Amino acid sequence: MFTAKWLNPSALLTDLYELTMSQVYLEREMLAPATFSLFVRKLPRQRSFLLSAGLWPLLEALQELRFSEEDLAYLESLKLFKPAFLDYLRNFRFSGEVWALPEGTVFFENEPVVEITAPLPEAQIVETLAINLINIETAIATKAALCVLAACGRPCVDFGARRTQGLEASLHAARASYLAGFSATSNVLAGKLFGLPVTGTMAHSFIESFEREEEAFLAFAENFPENTVFLIDTYDTLGGARRAVEIARRLAERGIKVRGVRLDSGDVIELSREVRRILDEAGLPEIRIFVSGGLDERKIAEIVSSGAPVDAFGVGTKMGVSADAPYLDLAYKLVEYDGRPRMKLSEGKITYPGRKQVFRRYTGTGLFYEDHLGLREENLPGEPLLKCFMREGELLESPPPLSAIRERALEEIARLPAEVREGKRVPAPHISGALEHLYRETAKRLRERL
């Protein structure tokens, strides 16, 4: 992890049963191609769409996945695995095919985000990895997209690093939130790894380390004359605003322009109005007001709809863990093996068999109209959304710049009808006749065999 390629997971990061099952597959020569479909069974109650993310981290991980000699020695010590299987793992390389929604695509329940076709043990062993990476980045990208929508054009900055679930998660959060339209991150390593704009202000501890608030302001601005945002709520927000004004004026005489002030506590709607008045009355209309502290899409919407003069948002924890929907009901299900459709019949958990495609139709004005979920070889009206990214373990293209994924994501969200963006309608795909037929036939065949 945190290598040049930023994600270099050990192939051992998998569930034990992926390996035990694979030993059985190998011994019985069950090496025919298996297709697993990764999809969200049901959207979280608080979401009316999802924004796909995590594909490129997954593709790069699939390429790199290896079992080291140390890993194999550990597996041997468990006294579960036979030498032939450990040899198989020693030579393990992912050699499969990956179809997927490009990152930054809007999608809905039952629509495959990724479909992996590979010899059965390979497709099985990568399950944990595939679900994990798509789950975290998609959950966070979607939450971040809601914040961006709520901010109505005001910049949102990722402040999540300190309370994401682990350090790696902070990198996913920085990447996924940028992809969804955030403007920058405070996470320096994410900035380096993904080429994101990095930014930041100052902490309360900085103010407190000085004997007086104004000393702290002055010291920072002298050191960073182009990049100073004063944190003004350490002792008393309005007093802080007045001291910021005083220092900003003194600095202006020396050609140093303070960029903004930050509020991190209290009633920010009321406070931002009073702070704006103090700044404007001092002839400092160009100083911007930055707000942070417990923000999510609901709080941002409240601030924006109040008309409060807030210019930008620092969004941390609640976006960084997707607090109201911290996981997706994302499943990786076998849909075909050895040329035959597969599925389970468990209560309340229907899976459609077969390799799939999503066909999307738009209105005359280019808005999302409806999706049809069909079989991959079908030719239904609309734009087919899944494309092939990897074949025989080789990438078919290079990763696009994150800025291009971000553009796609913003366009996708702009094409959603207002009632979907606002959570008033939750689209679901129509199931094609051929897929319905395959489902019924497969269910019949399975029931007959029981």
Added chain:
Amino acid sequence: MFTAKWLNPSALLTDLYELTMSQVYLEREMLAPATFSLFVRKLPRQRSFLLSAGLWPLLEALQELRFSEEDLAYLESLKLFKPAFLDYLRNFRFSGEVWALPEGTVFFENEPVVEITAPLPEAQIVETLAINLINIETAIATKAALCVLAACGRPCVDFGARRTQGLEASLHAARASYLAGFSATSNVLAGKLFGLPVTGTMAHSFIESFEREEEAFLAFAENFPENTVFLIDTYDTLGGARRAVEIARRLAERGIKVRGVRLDSGDVIELSREVRRILDEAGLPEIRIFVSGGLDERKIAEIVSSGAPVDAFGVGTKMGVSADAPYLDLAYKLVEYDGRPRMKLSEGKITYPGRKQVFRRYTGTGLFYEDHLGLREENLPGEPLLKCFMREGELLESPPPLSAIRERALEEIARLPAEVREGKRVPAPHISGALEHLYRETAKRLRERL
């Protein structure tokens, strides 16, 4: 990451402002010792206690923290930092002192989990790391402890890896849940890194890959004669139970004992009763019933209180992300710098100044009675909970085995009065007279200076 020491974060994984502030500190020679206190301001609504975890990962990370030449080149490219500061980072080694609650300690609001004292820039730069690691492990350990309590002695196994927030998070979840009393994990890498028992059953895809369910059962059991648990809900749970019985009998003739069956869907309370009856009537009382699928402490309590014959639980996503409280209100606050107490006065966010200690008192029968939060040098009645783990950047002891931390955790939770364990009372520490006095004096001094 995932190195032999499992956590090897780049020092760049920090918020940009930690570095910009530190450049100011360095230039102004503000290198005196600063103490930061890491504490939870308010417990999540759904928690009546917290179980500390993440300390050893943090201590090991502090020891390893370095800026590489590549990191420094990136920082230079930002055109924010001066050569003298980059040189300082080049030689960066954490040289501070760490006081902390031992892992597996129960604690409450405002009680420091960790207190770090180091030259101001060092203590500042490690903020992001310190909050992050304590936050995720403590949140998950607490959630896992609630599952263990609900299971009333039945084993709980970590099945979280696939939907934790990132791959590193799955390691934290495996470690923290074991520490809190889980019996094993499905996460193979976690098993290797932490010496945890690893376990697993089989997936629906395994059953579906075979033409008939009974073939799948037989193939697995022949391969793993000591470790077979049949997943019986792929097509029809009760039919699956009957087929499992049939195969178990045939295997018994060959000396192979099936260990259990797993239910992953449907009304598991009702189904487990019927499956138990089928197993018992077949003369297989030793086959255990294992349940998984969307479990958390509430669902486990419901199953246990129903008297359903469930022998063990596979607990995944909801524990692995602490779904109902996916983050803690964990803050890292400056409480002393250069020998003087520090704090902010922001609305609704009181911080007590000074280095602290928590003194815990027990009842005559050894149950938790109350905590007093005081200054570190105070000598209050009760057991002082924070101890010194690191001095001048050197560990004062070796990491204890995880099994010892687990024992401590179980003991700590057993010492909680029932009304706290059950969430009916949420203790909070009494504030010592000396700490109250210091708070008032510091507030007065700060207000006078404004």
